[in-house]
Amino acid sequence: MRMRKKKHSAERIAACGGLLIADPLSLHGNFGEIFGNGRPLMLEIGCGKGDFAVGLSSAEPEKNLIALERVPDVAMFALEKAAATAEERPDNLRFIIGNAAYLEDWFPPHSLERIYVNFCDPWPKKGYHKRRLTAPSFLAAYSRLLVPGGELRFKTDNSDLFEWSVEQFESLGLEITFITRDLHSDPANAGNVETEYEKRFSSMGVPIKSAHVRFDREIVLPEKEKKNAE
Numbered sequence: 059m060r061m062r063k064k065k066h067s068a069e070r071i072a073a074c075g076g077l078l079i080a081d082p083l084s085l086h087g088n089f090g091e092i093f094g095n096g097r098p099l100m101l102e103i104g105c106g107k108g109d110f111a112v113g114l115s116s117a118e119p120e121k122n123l124i125a126l127e128r129v130p131d132v133a134m135f136a137l138e139k140a141a142a143t144a145e146e147r148p149d150n151l152r153f154i155i156g157n158a159a160y161l162e163d164w165f166p167p168h169s170l171e172r173i174y175v176n177f178c179d180p181w182p183k184k185g186y187h188k189r190r191l192t193a194p195s196f197l198a199a200y201s202r203l204l205v206p207g208g209e210l211r212f213k214t215d216n217s218d219l220f221e222w223s224v225e226q227f228e229s230l231g232l233e234i235t236f237i238t239r240d241l242h243s244d245p246a247n248a249g250n251v252e253t254e255y256e257k258r259f260s261s262m263g264v265p266i267k268s269a270h271v272r273f274d275r276e277i278v279l280p281e282k283e284k285k286n287a288e
């Protein structure tokens with residue numbers, strides 16, 4: 059998501075106060091401290107302007123959600139949306155501004171119940187496929203972060219990215235528990251929380267692809283595939 063530099067973004071982010079985990083390293087993995095409870099923890103990677111994070115936090119009040127976004131000026135909109143709706147929602151949503159390449163510095167092993175990757179950048183050039191958030195190095199990291207039986211939930215408009223991702227899930231022996239190439243025509247769409255990109259692409263008639271993938275064991279990759287995208 060490319061955007062012009064926003065004026066006063068640092069001040070606007072600071073005004074959202076307690077919704078931002080400014081220094082996730084300082085928590086030493088104790089996210090329960092932030093929420094004041096030990097409820098199951100979910101993570102959304104690349105939350106963009108926050109529609110999904112805000113919607114999911116309302117839909118799943120019995121769980122906690124961290125929404126991660128790499129670009130501060132984009133995260134600012136998500137934080138402001140969350141702040142504006144804070145009184146109508148359970149207090150179960152916080153944000154981190156940072157890169158998914160560092161997830162394992164922040165989250166302890168097997169601490170996440172579910173990871174959401176929605177409409178991630180497709181990185182279409184072959185040499186850049188390893189940067190996709192469904193690339194083997196990321197899937198291996200998710201396998202170390204998710205609880206046994208935890209899930210990755212993935213949505214995209216992009217057929218090439220989707221089919222490539224399904225190949226990665228299958229080649230790593232992961233169990234695909236749900237798959238559709240047209241989510242909005244599927245009965246499973248009931249209760250689906252839409253993202254900004256999802257609304258945009260579906261309004262243009264592009265079918266939304268989705269897969270849920272179950273993780274039961276840690277994935278060990280050959281040495282040459284280990285390097286994460288920076």
Ligand SMILES: C[S@@+](CC[C@H](N)C(=O)[O-])C[C@H]1O[C@@H](n2cnc3c(N)ncnc32)[C@H](O)[C@@H]1O
Pocket residue numbers: 059103104105106107126127128129132156157158159176177178179253254255256
């Ligand atoms: C195409 S947008 C989709 C936004 C939102 N998920 C949606 O569906 O509307 C992808 C978002 O992921 C963020 N992103 C991409 N790579 C990331 C990474 N490695 N770590 C954190 N955020 C990332 C981008 O900055 C961008 O805001």
